[in-house]
Amino acid sequence: MPKLIDHATRRLELVNAAWDLIASDGVYAATVRLVAERAGVSPGSVRFIFPSQDSLLGAVVSELLSRTRAEADRVAGVYAKPDQIIARLCASLPIHNDQNLLRRVERALRLAVGQIPHLAADLASCRAIRAAECRYVVSTLASGLGVTDQTLEFEVWRTAALMEGLAEQLCSPDGGTSSDQAWTVLQTHLRGVESNWRRAPRRSAQHGSAARDVR
């Protein structure tokens, strides 16, 4: 006997089913048939809520954006003390399983954006959330140390690219990087940046990043 279930709950179930399929096998695995199978409903029920695969993917990308925002807020809340500023950025790497799934869904959707352009805006927002977090942390490390705008800009670029690469390695089966290694690389990097800025506070053309502390 079919369960009575409201529209919003069913919608979320289907997005979650698509989520898992996309994280493991990419966007094109999220067909109406496979999503229905995974959610334990009929293909007709999927089509009733999502008339096309595009509308399903639109719902997935909205969910991705809201979870990315929520995740950034969660990390900022957990690592809220001034001496946790470096840990805050490290903890935003896709280290735990849910974070990793989140990033894998994002990567998969990003790859499909050529064929499904309406995904682009939300994907750009996800990247912007991470960029803002990176800028916030690097600027906080620089504050009061007389770091020039140019040096700060370089460091924001470098740190954002480093984080993107670590995330990519963590999300790839052959990335060869463990969560511990990724955390250590980013932490050592940021400590080095900070200690270098502290050592040479007024050198105008100084980009920082010598890590003195090897843990």
Place this chain on the structure above:
Amino acid sequence: MPKLIDHATRRLELVNAAWDLIASDGVYAATVRLVAERAGVSPGSVRFIFPSQDSLLGAVVSELLSRTRAEADRVAGVYAKPDQIIARLCASLPIHNDQNLLRRVERALRLAVGQIPHLAADLASCRAIRAAECRYVVSTLASGLGVTDQTLEFEVWRTAALMEGLAEQLCSPDGGTSSDQAWTVLQTHLRGVESNWRRAPRRSAQHGSAARDVR
């Protein structure tokens, strides 16, 4: 009237057709029908050479590996002088169109590896080629400067992750990074690493990377 064309040439044409489709739209766009259409042949001709999509993708990943190797050799040949060691690594970023296509094909195949495990070995080899190049350049920068193994290892990890992140940004439509910016970030990073090692040659726990030269 059908052209007479040998098996190897037809095979390469089909791999090239699949290449373009995969680079722009991902692995699942490389269907027999679309590959046939793009190569201007019948679906039957595709199936004659590649009985399954898996065999087609197997040929694509082999081609990817051989082009990745050829590209690394090309860059090493162009930037062969000792004072070009930093430029050599910068030039291996996916800056030019062909390099960018190469990386986009790799990303797309990597995302499909959950469903098509036989792609994994060649994809791991592609990553290993880049890792070896990164290790070679960073080790060359360190040579004769009394850099500890631990410091060298950190720098190899960091630089590899930085390059992966820059590549990812260059391959994404919303990556927000131009070729010039990516080159500058990596160059500034490597110059900083080297100059930091030069300044503190015997400091055992010193990770390098303060870039003093802003161009």
